[in-house]
Each structure stands twice: as structure tokens, then as C-alpha cells.
Amino acid sequence: MANVEISAVRKSYGALEVVHGVDIDIKDGEFVILVGPSGCGKSTLLRMIAGLEEISDGAVSIGGRVVNNLTPKERNIAMVFQNYALYPQMTVAQNMGFSLEISGKSKAEISSKVNSTAEILGLTPLLERKPSQLSGGQRQRVAMGRAIVRDPAVFLFDEPLSNLDANLRVQMRAEIKALHQRLGTTIVYVTHDQIEAMTMADRIVVLRGGVVEQMGTPMDLYDSPANMFVAGFLGSPSMNFLKGRLAADGSPGLTLEDGSEVKLQHSPQGTSNQAIVLGIRPQDIAVDPVNGTPAVIKVMEPTGADTHVLVELAGQDLVAVLPPRLKTTVGETIPLSFASPNVHFFDAASEANIPCDPKSEHDQ
Amino acid sequence: MTIVDAQTAPFSSLPKRRDPVLIGLWISLVIVAIIWLAPIVFITFTAMKSNPEVLNSAAFAPPEKIVWENFTKAWVKGNFNETFVNSTVITFIKVPLGLLISAMAAYALAQIQMGWNKFLLIFVLFGAMIPFQVMLAPLFTLVNSLSLIDTYPGVILPYLAFGVPYQVFILHGFFKAIPKELTEAALIDGASHVTIFRRIFLPVSLPVLAALLILDFVATWNEFAMALVLLQDKHMWTLPLGLMSFQGQFSDNYGQLNAAIVMTVLPATIVYLIFQRYFVSGLTSGAVKG
Ligand SMILES: Nc1ncnc2c1ncn2[C@@H]1O[C@H](COP(=O)(O)OP(=O)(O)OP(=O)(O)O)[C@@H](O)[C@H]1O
Ligand SMILES: [Mg+2]
Numbered sequence: 080m081a082n083v084e085i086s087a088v089r090k091s092y093g094a095l096e097v098v099h100g101v102d103i104d105i106k107d108g109e110f111v112i113l114v115g116p117s118g119c120g121k122s123t124l125l126r127m128i129a130g131l132e133e134i135s136d137g138a139v140s141i142g143g144r145v146v147n148n149l150t151p152k153e154r155n156i157a158m159v160f161q162n163y164a165l166y167p168q169m170t171v172a173q174n175m176g177f178s179l180e181i182s183g184k185s186k187a188e189i190s191s192k193v194n195s196t197a198e199i200l201g202l203t204p205l206l207e208r209k210p211s212q213l214s215g216g217q218r219q220r221v222a223m224g225r226a227i228v229r230d231p232a233v234f235l236f237d238e239p240l241s242n243l244d245a246n247l248r249v250q251m252r253a254e255i256k257a258l259h260q261r262l263g264t265t266i267v268y269v270t271h272d273q274i275e276a277m278t279m280a281d282r283i284v285v286l287r288g289g290v291v292e293q294m295g296t297p298m299d300l301y302d303s304p305a306n307m308f309v310a311g312f313l314g315s316p317s318m319n320f321l322k323g324r325l326a327a328d329g330s331p332g333l334t335l336e337d338g339s340e341v342k343l344q345h346s347p348q349g350t351s352n353q354a355i356v357l358g359i360r361p362q363d364i365a366v367d368p369v370n371g372t373p374a375v376i377k378v379m380e381p382t383g384a385d386t387h388v389l390v391e392l393a394g395q396d397l398v399a400v401l402p403p404r405l406k407t408t409v410g411e412t413i414p415l416s417f418a419s420p421n422v423h424f425f426d427a428a429s430e431a432n433i434p435c436d437p438k439s440e441h442d443q
Numbered sequence: 444m445t446i447v448d449a450q451t452a453p454f455s456s457l458p459k460r461r462d463p464v465l466i467g468l469w470i471s472l473v474i475v476a477i478i479w480l481a482p483i484v485f486i487t488f489t490a491m492k493s494n495p496e497v498l499n500s501a502a503f504a505p506p507e508k509i510v511w512e513n514f515t516k517a518w519v520k521g522n523f524n525e526t527f528v529n530s531t532v533i534t535f536i537k538v539p540l541g542l543l544i545s546a547m548a549a550y551a552l553a554q555i556q557m558g559w560n561k562f563l564l565i566f567v568l569f570g571a572m573i574p575f576q577v578m579l580a581p582l583f584t585l586v587n588s589l590s591l592i593d594t595y596p597g598v599i600l601p602y603l604a605f606g607v608p609y610q611v612f613i614l615h616g617f618f619k620a621i622p623k624e625l626t627e628a629a630l631i632d633g634a635s636h637v638t639i640f641r642r643i644f645l646p647v648s649l650p651v652l653a654a655l656l657i658l659d660f661v662a663t664w665n666e667f668a669m670a671l672v673l674l675q676d677k678h679m680w681t682l683p684l685g686l687m688s689f690q691g692q693f694s695d696n697y698g699q700l701n702a703a704i705v706m707t708v709l710p711a712t713i714v715y716l717i718f719q720r721y722f723v724s725g726l727t728s729g730a731v732k733g
Contacts, residue, residue: 164622165628
């Protein structure tokens with residue numbers, strides 16, 4: 080077990096820099112998830128920790144030891160790949176025992192470790208099979224077993240669940256989390272799936288274009304996103320953004336492009352008439368026949384527990400999660416209220432979060 | 444054999460209507476097989492006939508009485524005692540050694556980034572492009588200057604030089620197609636390049652290695668032109684050279700001539716039969732997904 084310290088790490092392929100100075104401090108035993116859109120450098124970062132990719136600049140240390148120039152083997156890490164990367168001609172047991180065999184462990188020790196790991200993962204009946212005789216979920220388990228057997232200081236996962244179907248993904252998510260609680264080993268996990276990140280991580284690192292946009296606990300990031308990118312990335316359905324201007328008289332509200340008014344519970348720090356973006360999660364929009372702003376319904380998607388409604392307001396599309404069995408239909412207008420305490424404000428130009436004006440909250 | 448398997452297995456469960464393209468393909472395969480088999484049948488049957496029977500019976504008629512003597516006499520007359528040993532020594536050293544060198548070179552070119560891999564590969568490929576016939580004269584001069592004419596190394600080394608490039612080329616293509624995650628997983632598991640090569644690449648490449656081994660065995664066993672130039676001493680001759688001389692001396696004894704041919708070809712056939720079962724495809728299946 081060990082902490083992982085990533086300081087000012089950069090990665091360039093020739094003249095092209097893809098990771099631009101990343102600092103992440105991962106505590107011993109922490110489950111950290113790197114999340115971000117495709118091509119943002121998540122895998123590159125993980126592979127630099129693993130020693131599969133050279134570190135162009137900066138330092139990675141594991142357990143207090145700078146590992147920049149160490150081989151993957153010397154770093155004492157284990158990695159689970161997106162496509163499993165099982166050795167095709169070896170059985171499950173041989174796959175799992177390969178690293179122990181290489182490090183010269185005795186046959187008895189190898190088989191006892193393989194057996195106890197197989198027990199944890201429910202692989203015992205499959206030990207003599209070849210990878211080609213396994214289902215995707217079973218292969219994924221073997222890949223994890225191969226990592227666990229080694230008892231490494233750090234586990235690295237690169238999108239381990241993205242080849243599995245939706246149900247299995249949910250199940251494996253819970254299994255990985257339980258495994259982490261059981262083993263207590265530091266985990267660095269890469270995914271582009273925000274639900275995986277939200278549900279499993281102790282701490283999330285949101286990356287975009289090779290820089291860290293924000294890091295913190297899942298709820299921190301969900302409740303106080305630093306910018307529109309993080310706000311839009313986490314949460315499902317994703318956050319709505321409504322462009323407008325602060326009311327000229329300083330009252331908590333927003334003037335939209337077509338002149339309609341949206342009433343809010345509080346307003347951000349800023350000057351009147353300033354162009355801003357309102358961020359509101361679909362779950363925070365409510366139907367309000369008295370103070371609501373009318374919006375036109377474009378699509379209704381009943382999910383059973385609630386209804387996802389796509390509406391148009393002043394030329395902008397919004398998604399609202401409303402109660403089930405709504406008595407309206409597509410094409411009609413519906414009065415929606417945005418006066419939730421959980422709204423966010425962003426600067427229209429920089430997209431950075433603007434804190435709420437403390438005064439406006441007292442006004443309520 | 445494989446034709447029959449492929450035909451019956453997947454279709455037995457289907458209704459009787461068959462794809463006309465498949466039927467056409469099947470018929471052409473049978474025709475090709477007959478064209479290939481005819482000379483073999485002729486040679487095998489003739490090898491077992493006495494000389495009068497050869498002259499009086501139809502070419503493809505089976506022998507009335509098998510004359511095993513043909514084989515023993517051909518063995519002695521053709522000096523098979525020496526040529527067989529020479530061929531065996533040369534082939535059994537050259538083929539495995541060449542394949543090992545090729546596989547190691549291909550692994551290094553495909554897996555270890557040295558900066559000039561591309562150039563090296565092109566250089567190796569260049570070697571595969573030169574027909575060895577144009578090199579015979581300089582080759583003789585070279586081997587002669589090393590005083591290796593009429594020695595085993597004198598043929599084995601040139602055989603290696605001309606055989607390795609195309610094997611490297613084929614194996615390099617195959618090794619490149621092995622997912623890089625397999626190597627990376629092994630590196631993380633603590634494997635060295637030697638271990639990765641031996642424990643992962645070689646087993647995964649078994650079908651190609653078997654194919655190359657068979658092709659190379661047959662080519663080396665039957666090689667004629669280079670051996671003719673490099674082996675002047677009758678006692679160093681290989682089977683094809685011995686066969687040629689046999690043909691020149693005893694061309695009127697058809698039975699014994701064909702017996703000599705059968706004995707020459709037989710080892711290659713046996714090697715083929717042993718190794719063809721490794722031609723199973725899809726050995727990497729199950730390794731990675733997506
Ligand atoms: N060998 C390479 N040469 C040049 N550019 C590369 C190389 N490998 C990756 N890149 C670039 O580096 C960037 C980051 O790649 P990386 O694989 O880390 O993305 P990722 O965040 O893992 O994306 P995904 O979610 O699609 O896996 C990408 O823009 C990619 O094009
Ligand atoms: Mg990736």
C-alpha cells in the first residue's frame with residue numbers, strides 16, 4: 080500500500096503536448112477516479128503512473144519514492160486493461176499466477192494465492208478454462224484476479240467496465256467498490272462514465288484537454304462545480320445552462336434573450352445587466368403555476384418514477400425531471416420555476432463559477 | 444481430409460439446399476487435388492513395380508506384386524547412406540535455427556523501439572527480394588574464400604542468410620498484430636523480454652511458426668541449386684543431388700528411380716503430417732476484446 084504523488088507531470092508526443100502539468104496527490108488507500116471526455120489524457124496519465132509511458136516532465140512518486148525511471152515491475156503496481164489483455168494460451172489459473180511464477184514463488188504458494196483470490200472473485204470453477212471459453216464479465220474478473228494476486232501497492236484500472244453490458248457494469252461497479260473496502264489498496268481508476276465516477280470514487284479528478292479542471296469528493300464536485308464543464312459533466316441528465324442577464328434592478332432574477340423574466344431565489348455577486356449563465360439541474364426545476372415561466376414542451380419521456388421533459392425557453396432547450404403522470408402533452412406550455420436553492424451561476428465569457436451574493440440569500 | 448470436414452460439419456444440421464458457389468468451389472478443389480495427386484500416385488505405384496511390369500501395365504494401375512527390392516537397391520545405388528545423412532544434418536540444423544533467429548529478430552523489430560526499426564525492417568526485406576540465383580557466383584566465391592566449400596556450415600550459413608529475411612517479414616507482421624496490451628500486462632507482471640517472447644509470443648504464434656517450419660523444411664530438404672554449387676564432393680551431397688545423379692545413371696530402371704524419389708520426398712511428407720495440426724487459427728481469441 081502506498082500513496083501516489085503526481086507533481087507537475089507533462090507528456091509530449093514529439094512537439095504535441097497532451098498532458099499539461101498535472102498535480103494530483105493520492106492518499107494511501109484512496110480510491111481516485113480520473114474522469115473526462117475522450118482524448119483528455121486519462122489513459123496517458125495512468126500509463127505514466129504504470130511506467131508504460133515515459134514521463135516527459137515532472138515527477139510521479141509511489142510510496143514516497145520517485146518512480147520516473149523505474150520499470151513497471153519495480154513500481155509494484157498492477158493494472159487492469161479495458162480489453163482485459165489475458166494471455167490467450169494460458170488457463171485462468173496460469174494467467175493469475177503468471178506474475179508470481181516470474182518472481183520465483185513456489186508452486187504451493189502460487190496455487191494457494193491463486194485459489195484464495197479465485198475464491199474472492201467467484202472464479203474457482205473456471206480456473207482450468209482458457210480465456211476464450213469465458214464470458215466478458217468472467218474475463219474481466221480474471222483480469223482483476225491477476226492484479227489482486229500480486230498484492231501490489233497500487234491498482235490501476237483503465238476503463239475496466241466499458242466492454243460490459245449495462246447490467247453487468249452495475250454489478251461489477253459494486254464488486255470493485257467492495258473489493259476496495261476489503262483490500263484497502265490505493266486505486267487509480269480511469270473512466271469516461273460519470274456515473275462510475277460518482278458511485279465509486281473517494282475523490283474524482285475531472286480532466287479536460289490534459290489539465291485538471293477540478294478535484295474533490297463526488298458530492299463536492301456535484302454541489303459546487305468550479306466551472307460549466309465540470310457542472311455539465313457530472314450528474315444525469317446533465318445540468319441545464321440558461322443564458323441571460325442579471326436583472327437591471329438588482330432583484331434575484333434573470334432576463335432571457337427574448338425579454339422574458341425568470342425568478343430566482345438568490346442572485347450571484349455581480350453587476351446588474353451582466354451576461355451570465357444559469358446552471359440548474361433537471362431535478363431542481365419544478366412546475367409552478369403561480370410564479371413559473373412558461374416553456375413549450377418538445378419531448379416527454381416517462382421513465383416510470385418520473386418524467387423527463389424537454390422544453391424550449393427563449394430559444395434554449397432545457398431538460399426538466401418532473402413528477403410522473405403529468406397532465407400535459409407535447410406542444411403545450413408548462414409554467415416552470417427555477418427558484419431552487421441549488422442553482423449555479425457562471426460567467427458567460429470564462430465559464431467559471433460565480434459565487435452567490437450572500438446578501439441576496441438574506442433577502443429571501 | 445480438411446475438405447470433407449469443412450463440408451460436412453457445418454452443413455449437416457441444415458436442410459439439403461447447398462450454396463452453388465460452395466459446390467463449385469468444392470468441385471474445383473477436387474479437380475486441383477486430382478491434378479496434384481496424379482503424379483504422386485504414379486510415382487508411388489511405379490516405385491513398387493518391377494521393370495517389366497512398369498513397361499507393360501497402365502501408368503496408374505496399382506502394382507500386381509509389390510517389389511520392395513526397388514527401395515533397397517535404390518538406397519544402395521543412390522548412395523542414400525550418405526546423402527540422407529547429409530540432408531538430415533543440414534535440414535535439422537538449419538530449419539529450427541533459422542526459425543529461432545527469425546522469430547527473435549521479428550520480436551525485436553516489432554516490440555523493442557530502437558529508433559531505427561523501420562530502416563532495419565526495410566533492410567531485411569531487401570534481402571528477401573534478391574533472387575538467390577543471381578547470387579550464386581558471388582556466393583561461391585565468398586564461401587570458397589572462407590574455405591567452407593564441401594562443409595555443413597558452408598551450406599547452412601547461406602541457407603540461413605537467404606531464408607531468414609522472408610521469415611522475419613512474415614513473423615514481424617504477425618507479431619505487430621498481437622495486441623500491445625498483452626506485452627504491457629506481461630511487463631507489469633514483471634516479465635523480461637525473453638520471458639514475453641518465450642511464454643507469450645511463441646505460443647500465440649504457433650500456427651504461423653508451424654506453417655513456416657513446414658515450408659522451410661520442404662524448401663531446405665529439396666534445395667538443389669545452392670547445394671549443387673557449394674557441395675562439390677560427392678560424399679557431401681544432399682538427397683536432391685544424389686537423386687539427380689541417380690537419374691543420370693539408372694534412368695532406364697523406372698521402378699528403382701521412383702523408389703528413390705519416394706524415399707526423398709517421404710520425410711517432408713511426414714514433417715507436414717506432424718505439424719499441420721498446429722495450423723489451428725484464432726489462438727489469440729479471448730485475449731482481448733474491443
Ligand atoms: N502515441 C501517441 N502519439 C501521439 N499522440 C497520442 C499518442 N497516444 C495518445 N495520443 C494523444 O494523447 C491524447 C490523450 O490520449 P489518451 O489515450 O490519454 O486519452 P483518454 O483520455 O484515455 O481517452 P479515451 O477516453 O478515449 O480512452 C489524445 O489526444 C491522443 O490523440
Ligand atoms: Mg483511454
